[in-house]
Amino acid sequence: MPISQHHARNVTDRLVRGRPVDEVVGLLTDTSEEERPVPPRVPGLREWSADAHARRVEFVAGLGVEIPHLTGTAPRGDASAMRGSIENYIGMAQVPVGLVGPLRVNGMHARGDFYVPLATSEGALVASHDRGAHLLTAAGGAVCLTTTEQVQRAPAFVFERMGQAAHFAAWVVGEYEALQAAVSRTTRHGRLTDVGTHIEGNHVYLVFAFHTGDAAGQNMVTFCTAALCEEILARTPVQPRYWFLESNMSGDKKATALSFIQGRGRSVTAEASIPRALVEEVLHTTPERMSDYWRVSFVAGVRTGSIGVNGHVANGIAALFLACGQDVACVSEASVGVTRLEVTDEGDLYAALSLPNLIVGSVGGGTRLPTAQECLRIMDCLGDDRASKLAEICAALTLAGELSIVGALCSGDFARAHAALGRGSPAR
Structure with missing residues (x-):
């Protein structure tokens, strides 16, 4: 790899x-x-x-x-011990x-x-x-x-035109230290290790990579990405028309060529x-x-x-x-x-x-x-x-x-x- x-x-x-x-x-x-x-x-x-x-x-x-x-x-154990692992609990397989x-x-x-x-x-x-x-x-x-050791989450942002998308992507690249600080305010166990950008027409896909400590990290990276998106939307010079927390580019729970190459x-x-x-x-x-x-x-x-x-x-x-x-x-x-x-x-x-x-x-x-x-x-x-x-x-x-x-x-x-x-x- x-x-x-x-x-x-x-x-x-x-x-x-x-x-x-x-x-x-x-x-x-x-x-x-x-x-x-x-x-x-x-x-x-x-x-x-x-x-x-x-x-x-x-x-x-x-x-x-x-x-x-x-x-x-x-x-x-008491059913309450299952909270966080199962909903509508009835028993154990x-x-x-x-x-x-x-x-x-x-x-x-x-x-x-x-x-x-x-x-x-x-x-x-x-x-x-x-x-x-x-x-x-x-x-x-x-x-x-x-x-x-990295787990990704990949939000997507949609703009009116490709020029706005390119402006947004270029701005995000320059905000890496600020994004790292936002993650540190969200979790004591994870840290942002990389930000990838992909422009497709008027779409921008951001691939956030995190080190998640000793946790598998799917929930951690979700919470951190939500905090990052809030930080980005509050400060970006160009607002998207709409956005999604996960774009299906992270490779979460599926075999993808991207994860095979870069690791997940x-x-x-x-x-x-x-x-x-x-x-x-x-x-x-x-x-x-x-x-x-x-x-x-x-x-x-x-x-x-x-x-x-x-x-x-x-x-x-x-x-x-x-x-x-x-x-x-x-x-x-x-x-x-x-x-x-x-x-x-x-x-x-x-x-x-x-x-x-x-x-x-x-x-x-x-x-x-x-x-x-x-x-x-x-x-x-x-x-x-x-x-x-x-x-x-x-x-x-x-x-x-x-x-x-x-x-x-x-x-x-x-x-x-x-x-x-x-x-x-x-x-x-």
Whole structure:
């Protein structure tokens, strides 16, 4: 994803935080994480008995996290606790939650071995991601890097003539510092990072980009944009005929080419190098065959007009979002990504996944719900200074899912796995 010099400087400043650049870069090439002992896998793999369930609950408790709401042993909260999350509340939909891991992540924000909760009703999904997590962890983990962090809102202003529109757009560009001040009066957690202008005839589209701290930020950017529009309308030398708070140019909850290029939410890249022996042992195929499949699938994605080309990133993201109180509708944009598989000179498998549009938060919104808080605590991703950590875990998880599904398609296990895990109890 190409970014401007202005954004590149902001990203670099945020990542280094006063440290030497080579020290920060060293975190992404440090192999000491690979030498640590691997924690135990989730107990009772592919077991559905009450005893296996009890062992898994005990396992999570051993991680220091109690999950009474997930297990249904805690009393249901008062309906008033749902305010801000739902209207006309009548009850709770229940989606089963499984646990994947350990998943080793060597990121700028997420470093360590994580157990990842996934909520889904699709059989084989948790097993597939768990297999990919086992592969990545055995290979030393996924290296993850969060770059740009921005959420956009794009108001539109309509004028009588194009000349007025151009005058207005030129004036707005010169008011950047005043607009930043207006945002600072509106929120303590967000800040304006960029203003884009687009003139179309007598229309002007302004694309405001915000850093939203550890919140996913959709509400925050709405409130800030409303304040910015008030500031603009009070001071502009040329008044529009009418205007709208959102023009449909921000890319909110939809896959767009603009968001794919400039990023929306947190832009994260994950990579891993998988030794040939592990590919053969865990995935029952070879790096060459996986590279062949990636090339065929990439051409197919391009021919069908896909924005980004990947296998099933939406599966892992949707399941993680459901478990962790994220805005599930954002899967439409968050699942846009590019997977790449290549054979290295040594004959191993190189895998990379870029996700430019991860809308995630560790505070606010659905993260206030009891089950979401329990799931986030399992990964230590609840609260301040943890949103980028959650994003990097999400990138590593979905890279694990990509490796597993491509391996299954190459080995012939894809249909067999769904036949074994994607069906309920045999009919009687």
